[in-house]
Amino acid sequence: MPRRTATMLASTLMLIALLCAGVLIKVPYAEMSPGPTVNTLGDHDGEPVLQISGHKTYPTSGHLNMTTVRVTSADYKMNLAEAVYGWLSHDNIVVPHDTLYPDGKTEQQSNRENAEEFSQSQESAKVAALKQLKLPVKTQVVVSTVFKDSPAEGKLHAGDVIESVDGRKVTRTSDVAKFVTKRKPGQPVVFTVVPVKEAAAAEKSGKKPSRTEDVRIVTEKAEDSGPDRAVVGIQAGTDHTFPFTIDIKLADVGGPSAGLMFALGIVDKLTPGPLTGGKFVAGTGTIEEDGTVGPIGGVEMKxxxxxxxxxxxxLTPKDNCAAAASDVPDGLxxxxxxTIKDAVSSLExxxxxxxxxxPRCTKS
Known part of the structure; x- marks a missing residue:
């Protein structure tokens, strides 16, 4: 066989071997890529994303789009060839698998957490929007979770409104742990609560609850390695009562990063004149109930x-600005x-x- 032919054959076989290896060798990486965007002022799957009843709304125009990131599933095994392609691609990012799914988290667990965060972001968006408009929002501390085999099991229930602990008025979630830990493990503590059914009936009727209950619970020692402290086995959360109905209709989206855009969409629908002036504005960012905007992941993809x-x-969270500004798409x-106040000012x-x-993002 001529040397040139042998060399070409060897090179071809080597290339085939490398391609096969690239396909067969699995690597511990995952990929992020740009996901769908949804206009919070518009419709999705045939119905308005934001539905408000019981309060006057105004026509809107333009776009206030929330943005998403598409990620490979937890059980997807990326091969070497896909990883190399992702590293070379301008629009995708390849990251260690544990970055997206830490501690062996399954896709089901991740989806459940994302759904919970998404639900909480909707609630926070409603509160932040109404506070921005100086509309009343009633906030109360409730039992969020009762842990199995804890002293509180069967005595307190998810949704119970916590009025006080040992006679001390509860105004924020942190008060509950603070007041319980004033007791020593093994000592009793008294929760004054509005039972969940009573609270729901009062909210529906628009009246104050007619009764409360005193619930005596014997504390136990916390199982963590820190100093001895008393616990009853619940997690406190917050519940809000709004002066009118705000529904956010958007499925198959997870995580907290749409909070800012939901809040701005609500503000737009509740105020005369379009916030954007008909312009196409997109953005991202978590939102706290006080209107603070927090950073998110995958801003470059968004x-x-x-x-x-x-x-x-x-609209870019302040703490994401440097990363986003490192590679800005042309024309954006x-x-x-x-804060939400910053966002409303910029939209004006x-x-x-x-x-x-x-106020523009810079690389530093």
């Missing part, structure tokens, strides 16, 4: 997805936000065309 859909401006302006500038004064 800016790409937003620009691909036609966004001109992208990154607007830095730290966009609406009026005063874009030179927008």
């Amino acid at each position: 800016t790409v997805g937003a620009r691909d859909k036609g966004a001109e401006y992208f 302006t990154l607007v830095k936000v730290d 500038k966009i609406r009026k065309g005063d874009t030179d004064d927008l």
Whole structure:
């Protein structure tokens, strides 16, 4: 066989071997890519994303799009060839598998956590929006979870409203643990609560609850390795009563990162005149009940997805600005936000065309 032919054959066989190895060798990585975007002012799957009843609403225009990131599933085994392609791709990011699914977390567990975070983000968005508009929101501390085989099991129930602990008025979730730990393990503590059924009936009728109950629970020692402290085996949370109905209709989305855009959509529908002036604005960010905007993951993917859909401006959490500004899609302006008030102010500038004064993201 001529040397040139032998060399070409050997090279071809080597290439085939490398390609086979790339397909067969599994690597511990996962991939992130731009996901769908949804206009919070529009419809999704045939119905409005934001549905408000019991309060006057106003016409809106333009876009306030929430953005998402698509990730490979927890049980997906990426091969070497896919990892190399992802590393070379401009629009995708390859990350260690444990970054997305730490501690061996299954996809089912991850989906459940994401669903819980998404639900909480909707609630926080409603509160932040109404506070921005100075509309009343009633907040109360409730029993969120009762742990199995704990002293509170069978005595307290999820949804019970906690009025006081040992006669001390409860106004925030942290009060519950603070008051319980004033007791020593083994000592009793008294919870004054509005039972969940009574609380639900009162909310439905718009009246104050007619009765409370005193529940005596003998504390036990916390099982952690810290100093001895008394616990009863519950997790406290917050529940809100709104002056009118706000429903967010969006399925198959998880995580807390749509909070800011939901809140802005609610503000837009409850105020005269479109916030965006008809412009295409997208964004991301968690939202706290006080209106603080928090950072999210995958911001680089979200800016790409937003620009691909036609966004001109992208509302970016302050702590994500440097990462987002490192590679900005052509034609997209990154607007830095730290609170919902910042976002509303920037949207007003966009609406009026005063874009030179927008707070923009920089690489540092």
